[in-house]
Amino acid sequence: MSAYWHCFSGIVMREWLRFVLQRTRLLSALVRPLLWLLVFAAGFRAALGIAIIAPYDTYIPYEVYIVPGLACMILLFNGMQGSLSMVYDREMGSMRVLLTSPLPRAFLLASKLLATSLISLLQVYAFLAIAWLYGVQPPAMGLLLALPALLLVALMLSALGLLLSNAIRQLENFAGVMNFVIFPMFFLSSALYPLWKMLEASPWLYWLCAVNPFTQGVELVRFALYGQFNALAMAVCVGLTLVFALLAVWTFNPQHAVLRKAN
Amino acid sequence: MNALEVSDLSFAYGAREALRQINFSVPAGHFAALLGPNGAGKSTLIALLTRLYDVQRGEIHVGGQSLRASPRQALRQLGVVFQQSTLDLDLSIEQNLRYHLALHGMSRRQGSARIDAELARQQLTQRRHEPVRNLNGGHRRRVEIARALLHEPRLLLLDEPSVGLDPASRQALGQHIRQLCREQGISVFWTTHLLDEVQPSDDLLIVHQGRLVASGRAEDVSLEHGGNLGSAFHRLTASGAAA
Numbered sequence: 155m156s157a158y159w160h161c162f163s164g165i166v167m168r169e170w171l172r173f174v175l176q177r178t179r180l181l182s183a184l185v186r187p188l189l190w191l192l193v194f195a196a197g198f199r200a201a202l203g204i205a206i207i208a209p210y211d212t213y214i215p216y217e218v219y220i221v222p223g224l225a226c227m228i229l230l231f232n233g234m235q236g237s238l239s240m241v242y243d244r245e246m247g248s249m250r251v252l253l254t255s256p257l258p259r260a261f262l263l264a265s266k267l268l269a270t271s272l273i274s275l276l277q278v279y280a281f282l283a284i285a286w287l288y289g290v291q292p293p294a295m296g297l298l299l300a301l302p303a304l305l306l307v308a309l310m311l312s313a314l315g316l317l318l319s320n321a322i323r324q325l326e327n328f329a330g331v332m333n334f335v336i337f338p339m340f341f342l343s344s345a346l347y348p349l350w351k352m353l354e355a356s357p358w359l360y361w362l363c364a365v366n367p368f369t370q371g372v373e374l375v376r377f378a379l380y381g382q383f384n385a386l387a388m389a390v391c392v393g394l395t396l397v398f399a400l401l402a403v404w405t406f407n408p409q410h411a412v413l414r415k416a417n
Numbered sequence: 418m419n420a421l422e423v424s425d426l427s428f429a430y431g432a433r434e435a436l437r438q439i440n441f442s443v444p445a446g447h448f449a450a451l452l453g454p455n456g457a458g459k460s461t462l463i464a465l466l467t468r469l470y471d472v473q474r475g476e477i478h479v480g481g482q483s484l485r486a487s488p489r490q491a492l493r494q495l496g497v498v499f500q501q502s503t504l505d506l507d508l509s510i511e512q513n514l515r516y517h518l519a520l521h522g523m524s525r526r527q528g529s530a531r532i533d534a535e536l537a538r539q540q541l542t543q544r545r546h547e548p549v550r551n552l553n554g555g556h557r558r559r560v561e562i563a564r565a566l567l568h569e570p571r572l573l574l575l576d577e578p579s580v581g582l583d584p585a586s587r588q589a590l591g592q593h594i595r596q597l598c599r600e601q602g603i604s605v606f607w608t609t610h611l612l613d614e615v616q617p618s619d620d621l622l623i624v625h626q627g628r629l630v631a632s633g634r635a636e637d638v639s640l641e642h643g644g645n646l647g648s649a650f651h652r653l654t655a656s657g658a659a660a
Contacts, residue, residue, distance in 0.1 A: 157522025161520055161521075164516050171512055172508070247501070250499055253467075254468070256490070256492040
């Protein structure tokens with residue numbers, strides 16, 4: 155058992171060191187959500203009125219509404235980017251070293267997903283700290299309760315990213331992932347607007363948003379940030395994380411990709 | 418016991434056959450060079466030996482352990498230096514080595530003595546805290562060799578390790594690995610497409626179009642097929658020679 159622990163902690167330590175040593179990574183991870191918060195949200199504050207909806211117990215400014223969605227946006231970008239590199243680095247680079255470990259491949263992949271998710275949490279909390287200074291201040295207990303919710307969402311999105319990268323050959327660069335995965339998932343969710351607004355606009359858009367796993371992730375984090383538990387979102391996120399992770403590990407075989415190209 | 422044994426190994430990318438019924442072994446303490454032109458099947462063989470690809474037909478045994486049936490036991494006995502550098506450039510030499518030990522399930526305490534010993538052997542002790550990015554190509558290769566030897570494998574597999582090195586570094590690398598082989602009794606499997614990296618006393622395997630077209634002591638293969646290694650290689654790998 156200790157061999158597994160040493161291996162897992164080594165993988166986490168490597169991700170941590172890379173995170174600490176590549177300072178621009180943190181900066182670039184923060185620029186995107188901060189632009190949304192400081193520019194987009196400020197501009198749209200007047201245009202978008204938010205009614206009182208759970209988990210909020212009062213009217214809230216738009217900036218408050220979009221912070222959970224932006225926190226999850228960091229997880230979405232990191233998860234997709236990390237998983238894509240796991241697939242396309244496997245024939246060269248660090249993934250080859252990882253795969254020559256004698257420990258089971260499923261364990262190595264799960265450890266890698268968990269390690270990158272933990273590092274993403276650091277970026278999310280850096281963002282939440284800046285948002286706090288800007289005036290978006292969830293209760294302190296909420297910030298603590300959001301930790302497991304954020305970790306679960308990070309794992310779900312990383313596993314989904316790995317599964318999609320395994321399955322779809324066309325997703326061979328980050329631009330493809332942005333256009334076909336990240337943007338649709340982000341915009342067809344409750345990250346930027348509550349679902350009832352979508353329902354007013356179009357019922358089928360509403361349903362697309364409602365079945366989007368990212369919506370459930372955002373709602374899980376939103377409720378946790380305000381000290382509440384969203385059972386439906388939790389059930390969906392736990393279930394999908396398990397399904398995505400199992401399928402991602404099962405389909406992660408460099409040979410499949412090579413043979414698919416050959417056929 | 419042989420350090421590496423490959424029996425009836427075949428592999429196909431869909432309809433295209435990349436390896437066909439490859440049979441060879443590398444005895445303990447031997448230096449074996451796998452020589453072949455580009456596209457001969459060397460990379461496929463390396464991908465199979467390192468478990469990147471699953472064996473479709475045939476068997477691979479490392480230190481007597483089947484890669485198919487007991488992959489964990491087999492991989493424990495294998496140290497690999499890949500053609501392209503797989504080091505984390507921003508991490509220090511020591512951090513790279515510690516990561517490798519962790520992947521083999523070893524604690525910091527267990528690994529420290531091994532790291533000290535390998536760094537001393539590669540003459541890198543003084544630079545252990547430097548980022549790999551600061552090292553030249555030859556020294557980076559040494560770090561990769563130190564890393565591959567950390568878990569004390571029986572077989573060291575080097576996939577075209579001299580790619581990107583200047584002639585002096587190439588020569589030094591070859592000497593260094595042969596010395597390891599002689600003094601430590603480690604078996605070495607070295608792939609290359611450069612004839613001058615093969616010495617007469619090496620075990621030589623020549624692949625062409627996915628088939629093993631010659632094997633034996635390099636000087637014997639040379640004598641049998643043309644007098645010197647260059648002419649033997651050209652004769653054996655002339656188009657269609659394997660057909």
